[in-house]
Amino acid sequence: MDQPIRVIAFDDNKDLRDMFRMLVDAQPDMVCVAVHPDLAQMMRDIDAAQPDVIVMDIQMPGMNGIEGVRAIKARYPAARILMQTVFDDDDKVFDAICAGACGYILKTAAVEEMTKAIRDVHSGGSAMTPAIAFKVLSRFRANEPATTAEQEYGLSDREKGVLTLLVKGRSYKMIAEELGISYHTVDSHMRKIYEKLHVHSNAEAVSKAVSKRLV
Amino acid sequence: MDQPIRVIAFDDNKDLRDMFRMLVDAQPDMVCVAVHPDLAQMMRDIDAAQPDVIVMDIQMPGMNGIEGVRAIKARYPAARILMQTVFDDDDKVFDAICAGACGYILKTAAVEEMTKAIRDVHSGGSAMTPAIAFKVLSRFRANEPATTAEQEYGLSDREKGVLTLLVKGRSYKMIAEELGISYHTVDSHMRKIYEKLHVHSNAEAVSKAVSKRLV
DNA sequence: GATTCCATCACGAGAATTCGGGATTGAACC
């Protein structure tokens, strides 16, 4: 390895901070550049510390962990954040995911698990406990009706192109210009699209196209 | 441990099948109850084999892996399926997730990784490579209702109601009737909606409403 | 009590869409 992974951590418990630093520094490919007891202090230090991975608890005093992730992401969109959680069946993990964290491990995880998670996160991946991964996949399936209801409405490529531009908010006239065809042709394609999608208006066509992920 | 984990595998390559059986049987807590060269045969054998975990390749001869998962899930909804994939950046993993598989590991994974994945899947969790996990989280974020964005746009209840009907394909006139207000009022609400959503057409408003889950 | 939203309603003009009719070309298929 070329450069050690620069890790920065946040925890309100001093013993855990010291322990964390010790464990990380014991890794040949990592260096713990800082540990902080509160978020504000850590935020101030990020510029100087230039961490590759930020490790923080989802439960935090004063500010909740999700807000913390959001705050860090707002200022450092490229930050790679690994969350530690006591309960991995907490619905908060979903909020944390949406806030932009890219790893979720148990606070009780073994050292090897934690360091593996840090390495995974650092190398561009995500780390999760199997239980969290299962919840994420379940939720993912619920949100993704597209593939299950993979109804092929039989739209031609041209029709898809027209529909795509329509979804982007273009008018018939603009679509005609962008595709280099006449307004009448766009109209004609739209009629076909209405027919195939069984809709009767611009709005309904767009709605169906977006929700069924046809474009 | 009480009962060994019953594993069944599908692979079209005989050497890999034998290898797989050997590796699994070498685990103290697992037993490979069967390996099959094709899906039909495996399907017939599932009742007799009573497997806890099914391991199969996402690339399959004849039938694609996603269809295989669907077929198994259709008959055995509780089946726990671990997919093996050569490329973990393939968009097919999303299809497989939706089909119901609960693990995605690389075919080149080390033995310990594979057996850990089998154990994770067996104990009710999910297993993924960090790269796949990252892609899933990214997609997950994109799909989740934007909790922050909802407030950004600041749509009133009435505006949301109007927008909801619009998304369903209603015309202004129909919306007016359904809500018991005049056409002009609908028009007025729509203007506000355009303004708040920063869009300039019916289609774009619907598109944004659906994709940002505003309704 | 003034201000600020929200929801409601109104007129008019111009733009855009929808839908009823068509038509032609070229490629694919049997």
Add this chain to the structure above:
DNA sequence: GGTTCAATCCCGAATTCTCGTGATGGAATC
């Protein structure tokens, strides 16, 4: 060689949307 179909184009009329420029009453906020 005939048929089907996607893609292209056209006209005209009815309908619908968009937007400028208003107004009123009520509720909440300060």
